Amino acid sequence: MFMKGKKGLIVGIANNKSIAYGIAKACRNQGASLIFTYLNDSIKKRVIPIAKELESDYVYELDVTKDDDLKALTKSLKEDIGEIDFIVHSVAFAPRRSLEGSYLDTLRDDFSLAMDTSVYSLVALCRACEDILSKEASILTLSYLGGPKYVPNYNVMGVAKAALEASVRYLAVDLGAKNGIRVNAVSAGPIKTLAASGIGDFKNILNWNEINSPLKKNVTIDEVGNSGMYLLSDLSKGVTGEIHYVDAGYNIMGMCAVERDENGQMVICWDKQK
Numbered sequence: 249m250f251m252k253g254k255k256g257l258i259v260g261i262a263n264n265k266s267i268a269y270g271i272a273k274a275c276r277n278q279g280a281s282l283i284f285t286y287l288n289d290s291i292k293k294r295v296i297p298i299a300k301e302l303e304s305d306y307v308y309e310l311d312v313t314k315d316d317d318l319k320a321l322t323k324s325l326k327e328d329i330g331e332i333d334f335i336v337h338s339v340a341f342a343p344r345r346s347l348e349g350s351y352l353d354t355l356r357d358d359f360s361l362a363m364d365t366s367v368y369s370l371v372a373l374c375r376a377c378e379d380i381l382s383k384e385a386s387i388l389t390l391s392y393l394g395g396p397k398y399v400p401n402y403n404v405m406g407v408a409k410a411a412l413e414a415s416v417r418y419l420a421v422d423l424g425a426k427n428g429i430r431v432n433a434v435s436a437g438p439i440k441t442l443a444a445s446g447i448g449d450f451k452n453i454l455n456w457n458e459i460n461s462p463l464k465k466n467v468t469i470d471e472v473g474n475s476g477m478y479l480l481s482d483l484s485k486g487v488t489g490e491i492h493y494v495d496a497g498y499n500i501m502g503m504c505a506v507e508r509d510e511n512g513q514m515v516i517c518w519d520k521q522k
C-alpha cells in the first residue's frame with residue numbers, strides 16, 4: 249500500500265472517463281483517502297457517485313478561475329480535513345473554436361481564458377493550499393505533447409501546456425524550498441475524454457498515436473493513473489519539476505512508424521492502414 253495514510257485533493261473529475269478518475273482510483277487502490285471537487289451542478293451529479301465508490305465523504309465545489317472558490321475550498325479543507333499530502337490538478341479548458349483551424353486566428357479572450365483555466369489555475373491552487381500541504385507533499389498536473397511540439401488543432405492549448413510545463417519547473421523550485429514539496433506533470437498520450445472531444449479531428453490524433461507509437465496502442469486512464477500515483481507517492485521522493493511521458497512511447501519517435509514490403513521497400517504504417 250504505497251499511499252496508506254495519505255490524504256489527497258483531486259481536482260478535475262468530470263466523469264468516469266476523466267484522467268483524474270484514473271489517478272484517483274490508483275491512489276485509492278494503494279490506500280489513499282481522497283477529497284473531490286466539481287465544477288458545476290451537472291458535474292456534481294457524476295462526482296458524488298465517484299466519491300462514494302472511492303469511499304470519500306468530502307466533495308466541494310470549485311471553479312479554479314474564481315479566487316473566492318479557492319478561498320472557500322481551503323477554509324473547508326482546513327476545518328474538515330487539516331493537512332493534505334497531495335494534489336491532482338487535472339484541469340484544462342479552451343473554447344472549441346480555438347481548437348481547430350489556424351493558431352494564428354486565436355482571439356485574445358480565448359487565449360486569456362485558456363491560460364487562466366489551464367495554467368494559472370495550477371499556480372492559484374498551489375498558493376491557496378500552501379498552508380495545508382504537509383511536509384514533502386506532492387503535486388501533479390497533466391500535460392500533453394502539444395506543448396513542446398506542434399500537434400494539429402491543439403493550437404492555444406499547446407501554448408497553454410508549454411506554459412504549464414514551465415510552471416511545473418518554477419513551482420518545483422519555489423515549493424521545494426518550502427518543506428520539500430514536489431511538483432511534477434504526467435504528459436499523457438491522447439485519451440477519449442470530455443475535454444478531448446473539443447479538439448478538432450481528435451479521432452485521427454488517436455489513430456495516429458496508436459499506429460506510430462512504439463507500443464502500437466493508446467494509453468488508458470488506468471495506465472496514466474498508476475504512473476500518476478507513483479509521482480504522488482513516496483516512491484518518487486527524489487523526483488520534482490519533471491514532465492513524465494505516459495504515451496506508449498510516442499514522444500520518442502523521430503519519424504512515423506514504417507514497415508518493409510515484400511521488396512524490402514519502406515512503407516509508412518499510417519498509409520498501409522487506410
Ligand SMILES: NC(=O)c1ccc[n+]([C@@H]2O[C@H](COP(=O)([O-])OP(=O)(O)OC[C@H]3O[C@@H](n4cnc5c(N)ncnc54)[C@H](O)[C@@H]3O)[C@@H](O)[C@H]2O)c1
Pocket residue numbers: 259260261262263265266267268286287291310311312313338339340341365390391392393435436437438439440441442443444
Ligand atoms: N484526454 C487527453 O487526450 C489528454 C492528454 C493529455 C493531457 N490531458 C489533460 O488532462 C487533463 C484532464 O483532462 P481529461 O482529458 O481527463 O478531460 P475531462 O474533461 O475529463 O477533465 C477536464 C476537467 O477540467 C475541469 N474544468 C474545466 N474548467 C474548470 C474550471 N474553471 N474549474 C474547475 N474545473 C474545471 C472539468 O470540469 C473536467 O473535470 C487536462 O489538463 C487535459 O489537458 C488530456
